[in-house]
Amino acid sequence: MLVLSLIILIMTASLSLCFISQLRLATYARKHPLPESKYTSLFGFVRLSYVNFIYIVAVIGHAFLFVFFTIKYVI
Amino acid sequence: MIEQPKNPTQGNRDKYFKGQQFNEELICFFRKHWVTVLPHIAMGLLLGIIELGFILGFTKVSPFLKESTFFALVYVAVVILLTVYLHKTFFRIFGHFMDTYMFTNSRIIDHKKTVILHNSHEMLDVVKIQDIQKSQDGFWRNLLRYGDLVITLSSSKASKSLSYVPNVNFHYRCLSRTKRDAALRYNHLRSQNTVSKKFSENRAIRDAIKTEEFLIDQAIEFEGRVHAVFDA
Numbered sequence: 001m002l003v004l005s006l007i008i009l010i011m012t013a014s015l016s017l018c019f020i021s022q023l024r025l026a027t028y029a030r031k032h033p034l035p036e037s038k039y040t041s042l043f044g045f046v047r048l049s050y051v052n053f054i055y056i057v058a059v060i061g062h063a064f065l066f067v068f069f070t071i072k073y074v075i
Numbered sequence: 076m077i078e079q080p081k082n083p084t085q086g087n088r089d090k091y092f093k094g095q096q097f098n099e100e101l102i103c104f105f106r107k108h109w110v111t112v113l114p115h116i117a118m119g120l121l122l123g124i125i126e127l128g129f130i131l132g133f134t135k136v137s138p139f140l141k142e143s144t145f146f147a148l149v150y151v152a153v154v155i156l157l158t159v160y161l162h163k164t165f166f167r168i169f170g171h172f173m174d175t176y177m178f179t180n181s182r183i184i185d186h187k188k189t190v191i192l193h194n195s196h197e198m199l200d201v202v203k204i205q206d207i208q209k210s211q212d213g214f215w216r217n218l219l220r221y222g223d224l225v226i227t228l229s230s231s232k233a234s235k236s237l238s239y240v241p242n243v244n245f246h247y248r249c250l251s252r253t254k255r256d257a258a259l260r261y262n263h264l265r266s267q268n269t270v271s272k273k274f275s276e277n278r279a280i281r282d283a284i285k286t287e288e289f290l291i292d293q294a295i296e297f298e299g300r301v302h303a304v305f306d307a
Contacts, residue, residue, distance in 0.1 A: 002147075003140075003147045003148075003151060005152045007151065007154060008150075008207070010154055010155055010158055011158075014158045014161075014162070017162055018162075020191075021162075021169070021190045021191070023154070024190050024191065025169065025190065026217050028173060028188070030095045031092065031100075032091070032092045032093070032175075033091060034091050034092065034101075034177075035091065035092075035101070035102055035139075039105070039241075039242065040105060040106060042103065042109055042112060042168075042171065042172070043109055048169070048172040051165070051168050051169065051172070052169075054165075055169075056163040057159060059161065059167070061157065061163075062126070062157070062161055064200065065126065065129075065130070069129070069130075069133050073133055073134070073136075073137035073140065073141075074137065074140045074141065074147065074150065
């Protein structure tokens with residue numbers, strides 16, 4: 001149970017950090033509405049919003065994966 | 076096509092970034108070349124592979140974790156490291172997007188920002204630029220068309236280097252044009268200022284002459300009166 005508690009604590013901190021970064025990115029996007037084009041995107045097509053979406057999915061997936069595996073295999 | 080401002084009284088103020096001036100036009104902006112992000116993307120891929128390894132090999136590791144507290148704590152430590160690694164990777168990629176160089180008709184702005192830790196601005200006045208130097212040495216730099224721009228200021232010997240500039244030829248030409256336009260505008264304003272200064276100087280002379288003429292007229296009139304009194 002100690003391991004599960006620690007894992008839940010870590011994932012809560014991780015999700016909180018993700019939430020804080022979302023707030024900061026939203027503030028940045030509001031303050032800098034720069035005219036994006038293919039010349040300013042990463043590799044010509046990757047925008048900040050795409051990376052942000054992958055980040056949210058990765059953090060939630062990471063949290064879900066480790067909590068699930070801890071419940072199923074460690075306890 | 077450049078969009079018209081929503082509120083004409085605001086001009087371009089804060090239109091594309093906080094701190095944009097009323098008459099300031101954003102000419103172009105760019106981020107560092109994608110070569111700088113490649114290590115972080117590689118880190119992200121490595122993280123994905125490690126997590127995949129975890130998923131595939133978890134059934135083999137789980138008996139050790141159930142039996143030994145030490146292995147359970149090692150597992151927690153690995154999870155912490157992977158979580159930190161995940162955030163670090165994405166924060167660096169976000170940092171790439173937030174770290175921008177902007178060329179406006181009056182300034183060059185270097186905005187260094189990360190999600191949480193850094194937020195610094197550096198500005199160079201375009202009029203004060205003495206020289207712009209472009210360097211694009213090396214096989215990869217020429218193949219991927221990135222390089223460095225070194226800007227030397229006229230006021231001091233200090234120089235500012237913009238590194239990993241993508242499409243460096245375009246940005247070099249763009250900066251050169253901006254510099255030339257700013258210099259022309261500055262000279263025009265200065266000449267206008269000189270003309271107005273000369274005009275005001277002439278006006279002062281004219282006023283002085285008028286005053287002198289008025290005084291002479293007054294003196295002549297007074298002299299006439301004196302003569303009239305004596306004649307009487």
